[in-house]
Amino acid sequence: ERRLLLLLLLLLSSCCITKAQRKQQERGSLLLNMLIKNEAEHLRRSLPKWAPLIDYWIVGVDDHNTDESEEVIRQYLGHIPGEIVTVAFDGMGPTWTKLVERGLEVFPNATHGIIADADFTPLQSSLDKSQLIMECSKHMYRIRSTDGSTVRNMDWIYRNIPGAKVERRTHQSVSVPKIPGQRVFQTMINLEVQEFTGGYQDRSGNKSQRYLNWLLKDLEEMPNDPRTIYYLGHAHLDMIGPNPVQDVQRGGPGAEHVRKALEYFTWRSEVRMGYFEERWFAMLKAAEICERYLFDFECSLRMWNKAKELDPERVDTYFYIGQHYRLAQQPDLAFPYLEQAVKLRYPPRSLFQWNMLYDCLRHLELGRVATTAATMDKRRWRVAKNSLKTAQQQCSRENQDEIGRLLSIAKEEVRKYKKSKTAGKEETAPAPASDAKPAEPVTAAAASETAAPAPSRGPGGKPHVLALEKLHDWYEKHREQLGKVQLEEELERTVTSLRDVAAAPAAVKNCKEFIETTQEYLSSFNSNMENLRSRLRTSHPELWESWLQTNLVLWAACPPKTKKK
Numbered sequence: 001e002r003r004l005l006l007l008l009l010l011l012l013s014s015c016c017i018t019k020a021q022r023k024q025q026e027r028g029s030l031l032l033n034m035l036i037k038n039e040a041e042h043l044r045r046s047l048p049k050w051a052p053l054i055d056y057w058i059v060g061v062d063d064h065n066t067d068e069s070e071e072v073i074r075q076y077l078g079h080i081p082g083e084i085v086t087v088a089f090d091g092m093g094p095t096w097t098k099l100v101e102r103g104l105e106v107f108p109n110a111t112h113g114i115i116a117d118a119d120f121t122p123l124q125s126s127l128d129k130s131q132l133i134m135e136c137s138k139h140m141y142r143i144r145s146t147d148g149s150t151v152r153n154m155d156w157i158y159r160n161i162p163g164a165k166v167e168r169r170t171h172q173s174v175s176v177p178k179i180p181g182q183r184v185f186q187t188m189i190n191l192e193v194q195e196f197t198g199g200y201q202d203r204s205g206n207k208s209q210r211y212l213n214w215l216l217k218d219l220e221e222m223p224n225d226p227r228t229i230y231y232l233g234h235a236h237l238d239m240i241g242p243n244p245v246q247d248v249q250r251g252g253p254g255a256e257h258v259r260k261a262l263e264y265f266t267w268r269s270e271v272r273m274g275y276f277e278e279r280w281f282a283m284l285k286a287a288e289i290c291e292r293y294l295f296d297f298e299c300s301l302r303m304w305n306k307a308k309e310l311d312p313e314r315v316d317t318y319f320y321i322g323q324h325y326r327l328a329q330q331p332d333l334a335f336p337y338l339e340q341a342v343k344l345r346y347p348p349r350s351l352f353q354w355n356m357l358y359d360c361l362r363h364l365e366l367g368r369v370a371t372t373a374a375t376m377d378k379r380r381w382r383v384a385k386n387s388l389k390t391a392q393q394q395c396s397r398e399n400q401d402e403i404g405r406l407l408s409i410a411k412e413e414v415r416k417y418k419k420s421k422t423a424g425k426e427e428t429a430p431a432p433a434s435d436a437k438p439a440e441p442v443t444a445a446a447a448s449e450t451a452a453p454a455p456s457r458g459p460g461g462k463p464h465v466l467a468l469e470k471l472h473d474w475y476e477k478h479r480e481q482l483g484k485v486q487l488e489e490e491l492e493r494t495v496t497s498l499r500d501v502a503a504a505p506a507a508v509k510n511c512k513e514f515i516e517t518t519q520e521y522l523s524s525f526n527s528n529m530e531n532l533r534s535r536l537r538t539s540h541p542e543l544w545e546s547w548l549q550t551n552l553v554l555w556a557a558c559p560p561k562t563k564k565k
Contacts, residue, residue, distance in 0.1 A: 028132025029055040031103050031110035031160060032077075035087070035096050037062035039118040040069045040194065047076035054114075056107040057082035061100045062089050081107065091169025091214050108160070112139070115156035115166065115174055119196040131189040132157075137176040140350070141191040148194070153350035155186055167220075169214040172233045187553035190531035198505075208239050209432050215395040226274030231283055233264035237285065244293045262289045269306065276311075277351040284316060291324065300324065313347040316354065319362050322369065331373040336381065338366040342387050360395035363387040367406040378417040385410040468501070468508060468517075474550045481543055485536065494532070497521040525551060 032054040036043065050057075057077050061070055063086050068083055083106055087095050096115065103113055112132045132139065139157035144150070156174050158164045163177040178185065212235045218228045240254040240261065241247065247254035268282035283303045290299035301321065308317035318341035325334035341362040347352075370376060370384035388407040394405060475482075475498060482495060495533065501521045508514050525532070536544035 026130065026134070028111040028129045028134065029109065030127070030129065030132065030157075031055065031107055031113040032057040032059075032082075033096070033099055033103055033113045033115050034058075034118055035060040035092070035099060036064075036069055036118045037065050037089070038067045038069065040067045040072045042118040043072045043076070045196070046116075046118060046121040047073065049082065049125075051076055051115075052125055053122055053127040054080065054081065056103070056110045058085060058099055058103040058106070059083075060085045060087040060095065062087060064089075091217075092172040093166045093168045096166035096172060099164060100158070103162070104160055104162065109546040110160045113158050113160050113164070114141070115158070115172075116193070117195070120193040121196065123192045123194055124190075127191055128188075131187075133184075133187065134159075135179055135182050136184055136187055137179055137182065138174065138186040140186065140188045141193065144192060144194045146194070146196055149355055150353055151192075151355075152352070153188065157189065164514075168218050168225075168228065170218070171215075171227060173227065208235070211235055212239070224271065226268060226271045227278065229264055229271065230268040230274075230278050233261050233268060233282060233285060236261035236264065237289075248293055258289060258293050262286055262294075265289070266303075269303070277349055277352070280307050280311045280314070281352050283310065284320070287320065295403055297324070297328075303500055311347075313344060314349070315341045315344050315357055315362055318344070318355060319365060322364055326365070326369050326372075331369040332375045334369045335366070335373050335375075338362065338369055339380075339383055342366055342383070342390075360391055360399070362397060363391035364395060364403060364406075367391060367403065367410065371406055371409050375412065378414070381410055381413040381417065385414055465508070468514070470549050471498075472502045474546060475499065478543055478546070481540065485540065485543075494521070497524050522551065 017545075030053065032050055036059060057080060059082070061073075061084055069090070073084060083102070085099060085102055087098065089095050100113060103110065111134060123144070137159050138155050140153045140155045141157060143152050143154050158174050158176045159178065159179065161179070165175050166172045168174050211397055212232070215228055215232050215235055216483075219225060219232065222228060236257040240257045241252075243252065244254045246252055248258055265282045265286040269279060269286060271279065277555055283306050287300040287303035287307070290296040290303065301324070304317045304321050304324075308321075311317075318337045321332040322338035322341060325331065345357050364387075367384055367388040370380065373380075376384075385407065388403055388410055389401050392400065392407060479499075497520055499520055509518050532544070536547075
């Protein structure tokens with residue numbers, strides 16, 4: 001029995017050792033892969049942080065390097081197996097691919113490699129290498145911006161196997177073959193680095209044209225490549241210069257770059273291949289160019305709405321549309337978008353996360369709109385008060401005076417409703433629909449007309465009565481002109497619906513009837529707005545603008561009530 005017991009203990013011990021050895025074998029090993037030129041300053045900061053995380057290294061040094069980068073590399077990484085390779089630069093992708101291939105040749109025992117710029121500095125002192133899974137082709141790690149305000153995920157950890165390569169001469173991406181039997185291609189690991197300005201890929205000064213030339217060469221070799229198209233937009237955006245508006249208006253040197261930037265961002269927004277988030281951000285940049293440099297508000301609103309449809313979980317588009325209407329002195333149109341913005345949670349995205357927008361700016365912008373809007377009620381004031389409280393907690397000191405002033409107004413308005421609770425029934429504004437379609441931007445004069453309707457011609461001064469009377473007057477004035485416009489069948493139905501609503505003012509007694517009366521017409525107008533605009537804006541611009549203004553009054557007059565909880 002004793003012999004049998006000893007035999008069992010020996011077998012169990014052997015089994016445990018085998019499992020421990022297997023676990024140790026499953027732990028990955030990491031090869032640091034850098035490409036540098038005159039970056040001793042960055043290397044002194046980053047390499048001491050990389051040293052405890054890596055098992056091997058390979059650094060390509062540009063053959064035109066003139067500083068002490070090689071000495072710094074040996075100083076901080078000399079105790080770890082590695083190699084310095086002198087390279088003739090031919091763009092990021094081709095040059096870095098040579099280093100990937102050399103790393104596999106010299107260090108075949110490294111299970112994974114990581115592509116990193118010299119200015120990428122790890123924010124941690126250790127790395128759990130059991131996260132480096134052999135069956136995954138790639139892993140992602142986080143890159144924090146210099147000021148810490150944004151974080152993006154980069155899939156630059158690659159399986160050290162034949163076929164791994166870096167594509168594109170600039171804004172490179174890592175390509176790795178699928179592994180037989182693979183169930184997961186790519187995962188995130190717990191590694192975060194901070195990026196600093198400057199470095200090999202810096203595009204300041206006279207490097208901008210070289211950068212643009214690399215992109216054009218990539219596009220020539222990879223026609224319709226979405227990533228290259230996207231960065232061509234950025235390249236021209238960076239080259240616009242200090243006076244873009246003046247250049248556009250007077251034909252200055254930045255005008256061509258404004259035009260080309262918009263062209264490439266619009267092109268990228270139409271290409272469905274490639275990174276989903278990159279396409280979304282191209283829409284935002286196109287809208288920004290239209291809004292800030294071209295004053296083409298139809299274009300900016302169209303691009304923001306396309307971005308909203310592509311990714312409705314992100315705050316940015318709701319914020320920008322709301323901000324647009326506030327600056328156009330149309331706070332009542334702005335409020336629903338900003339209310340939706342403050343409701344959204346921080347979404348799980350890899351790129352372009354603007355932390356300050358989520359923490360502070362959306363809440364502050366809603367407060368600004370609330371204090372100037374004409375259609376505020378108890379529910380809206382409560383939303384504004386809560387948002388401003390959040391802004392007070394999360395915004396920087398420089399915003400606190402403004403927040404305090406706005407919050408005092410919101411608190412006072414909520415108190416007024418509490419005092420008048422028993423005095424009478426109040427109508428409640430609607431919660432915003434996330435797919436609501438905005439109206440066009442209009443002039444400040446027209447906006448003020450929308451925000452504050454004219455005094456009532458009849459008793460009571462109810463907004464829904466005034467709105468219908470305004471529509472009736474508009475239709476009577478323009479019905480003959482409208483009848484001469486050649487419209488398609490779908491657009492004719494909108495005009496027929498308009499005629500029916502315009503005849504209804506006397507019959508509509510309350511908000512419920514108002515909504516029932518106008519819903520079909522406004523829905524038809526919204527659906528056909530693009531076609532109506534294109535038909536009328538050139539041939540009958542005054543007719544289009546006045547029609548739109550009349551509908552803005554309808555939209556703001558009598559929104560449906562929300563149910564009380």
